[in-house]
Amino acid sequence: MERYREIIPDFDAFLETLERPQPVTVRVNRLKATPEQVTDALKKRGFDVKPLPWNGWILQVEGEDSVAKTLEHWLGWFYIQEASAATAVMALDPQPGERILDLCAAPGGKTTQMAELMANTGLIVANDVTPKRLRALLANLSRIGVVNTIVTQWDGRNYPDLGIEFDKVLIDAPCSAEGRVRENPDLRQGADINFIRSISGTQKGLLRRALELVKPGGIVVYATCTFAPEENEAVVAYAMQKVPSELLPIDLPVPHAQGLTEWQGREFGEAMRLCVRIYPHHLDSGGLFLAKLRRL
DSSP, X not given: OGGGTTTSSSHHXXXXXXXXXXXXXXXXXXXXXXXXXXXXXXHHXXXXXXXXXXXXXXXXXXXXXXXGGSHHXXXXXXXXXXXXXXHHHHHHOOOTTOEEEETTXXXXXXXXXXXXXXXXXXXXXXXXXXXXXXXXXXHHHHHHTOOSEEEEOOXXXXXXXXXXXXXXXXXXXXXXXXXXXXXXXXXXXXXXXHHHHHHHHHHHHHHHHHHHHEEEEEEEEXXXXXXXXXXXXXXXXXXXXXXXXXXXXXOOSXXXXXXXXXXXXXXXXXXXXXXXXXXXXXXXXXXXXXXXXEEO
């Protein structure tokens, strides 16, 4: 992670956070339960439960056993999700009745979160390229009780025109996952630079296609769980050159850093400050990058 020392605010706090176990958080499924119902049920099973101060639908859960083994989990009362991961859908702000494409949807954490906020109305097209991951997506859609979603299997870089005017597109892009270093100690020294350069090509294709698929004036949110500027700001800069679009501010009630305007001599432009970088020490969670774009 040393290559990021100059761009991560309070780098010592960042390193200290990586040494601690990451708290378990769950997102209450508002289609089936309330935070109070989930809290009461889990407390009866011996868990300590407290809501996060910036989103009462997300609960931090501590206990000797796994919360995934509870009946409430199997009934779909909640989805186990990193706190930082929930901010991507918060940035997209899905509304009831909208048509939304989730281009890299599996295993379904963000798809189900959107369906909940849309009250199971409108349309979500949830896509993924991997059959095994699609099975997990379908299982989670069923468990959560989602009925406004259809599932497709395409390489998102070549996603076909379905004749649907999408109001919004979410890309939870495949990435080097450095933001999940607390769950994968092998990433403690950072991801392999050759993989970072390779996956950035896939990411560029995904974001470019998303901007082509959303309607003019529509919104695209691009998210990764990595720190590498090659996978974040560089990808956004590339896509904006290919498809007329503009960056929008992201209003989130959580601590975060701005996007980078340059990296290793490459200029990205002042507008890139509108992007959001969430580091593990901000929320005691995983790392996340967010960019919100409007197609012109």
